[in-house]
Amino acid sequence: MLNVQKIREDFPILNQKIHDKPLAYLDNGSTSQKPKVVIDAITNYYNWYNSNIHRGIHTLSEKATEAYENVRKIVADFIKAPDPEEIIFTRNATEAVNLVAYAWGRKNISTGDEILLTEMEHHSNLIPWQILAKEKKAVLRFIPITQNFTLDLDKIEDLITSKTKLVAVTQMSNVLGTINPVKKIAGLAHKAKALFLIDGAQGVPHSGIDVANVNCDFLAFTAHKMLGPTGVGVLYGKKKLLEEMDPFIAGGSMILEVWQDRATWNKVPYKYEAGTPNIADVIAFGEAIKYLQNIGMENVRNHEKELTAYALKKLCETEDLTIYGPKNPELQGGIISFNFSAKGGSDSVGIDIHPHDVGTIVDQEGVAIRAGHHCCQPLMRKLGIPGTARASFYIYNTKEEIDQLTFALGKVKEVFARL
């Protein structure tokens, strides 16, 4: 059990009112809040040891370099990567996926090759592959979702063929909350000699990951959804693959020796970290991970499981509300997408309430949720809806905040009951 009240004291932002109501921040799928230790790490760096890394001979530069490189070790330990040099810092998860699509994809994908994705991918794990496929005349295939909003595992074996070069799957859907069986899919991909990439943007913050155990070839995730600052993402890649790939972004730091007409590349991971990186935020990200490790990822997951079970129960009891997700806390992380319809009009047929209207009205009650297509337009099209309202939880959320959400949803009904 988490001591949620104590945790909340570490997050100054949570203690405020929005439209005179206590803030219930239920938009963690978009970005999480940051504990004071993370915020302090940023100001501490700028106040006391701001300097460029891997360059200066002076004391401050050494200190900054050591702090930055130490986070590589912290990240490696957190995801159980065998070697910290397999950790590459990027701007975000999107850039991490793009890095693979460019540096690995351009070298290894050719005409007729297949890349297997799923119907529930975020645009960030779709568009980079679309561009690559178009350029190389490769083919994208998609693992379908079942009526239960889980991946149709029966179809996977037919979809992975000798032409499949890469399988790229989200660990947890940012819309449906569905937790995917990534270890099983990794096994199927490797059996077909395809590589396996995980988009861990949603999964890693809430259940962590053991890359050695799952045996993925690449993992992309982002700091800002796991208590860290914006502007820092991570690409984990198996060392051998990272060594074989060409650089993605070129410039300073990523070189070994440079002539006017040619250059040689620095070793991994520096080969992929051109230019001055986001030093302050990487250092602060280290504090975020330590914060999560102190709590324990199992406790994080259990707390969210409890909240999800409670929220699912409350939302299922709400009339005229449709949930898009497995509706089972064992298969679903702390993300619940839903839509509302209103009875009304003279013919009482009822109309759908647009998620943006839901979002505006619950905001008046102090509740922050996300509304829209969640960067998953193909999934929305498949579900035949313009978007969803989405509540997503984290370590500092409480059952009272879920009650506040359901109360606010009552207000939505009241507004549209005047139809």
Next chain:
Amino acid sequence: MSAIEDLYREIILDHYSSPRNRGELPAPALKIEGANPLCGDELVLYIEEKDGQIKQVKINTKGCSISQASASLMTEAIVGKKIEEIQKIIENFKDMMLKDGSFTPTVDLGDLEVLEGVKKYPVRIKCALLAWNTLIEGLKALQNHKKPEPVVME
């Protein structure tokens, strides 16, 4: 009236649940598309003009209550009117939605005034403006005798 009731006035809800002038017009009526990609709102506007007067307007919309109601109210406000009159309505409507401080219309905006409540919700203003920006481009195309480009809101 609470702020939220001020936003979701009954007229807005009424136009949302029973949109006016819904549908399509056959060629040679002008057809122009508008979209708000960030929120996924989309519409197609059809305008039939003769001798500087809008004879018929039809619109098909997908989106939130504000964007749909605004589109529906707009069709009622412009149908049968001269383009010069419509230009004045557009000008007044945009001033009402975008200018700071109190607003005094120079033409009778009728039911359109209920949309002023949207002003308190800056992220929703573009929902209300989508149909109008599409109309502005549509009228330009009519006057220049050009095929209209789709309107994409930022």
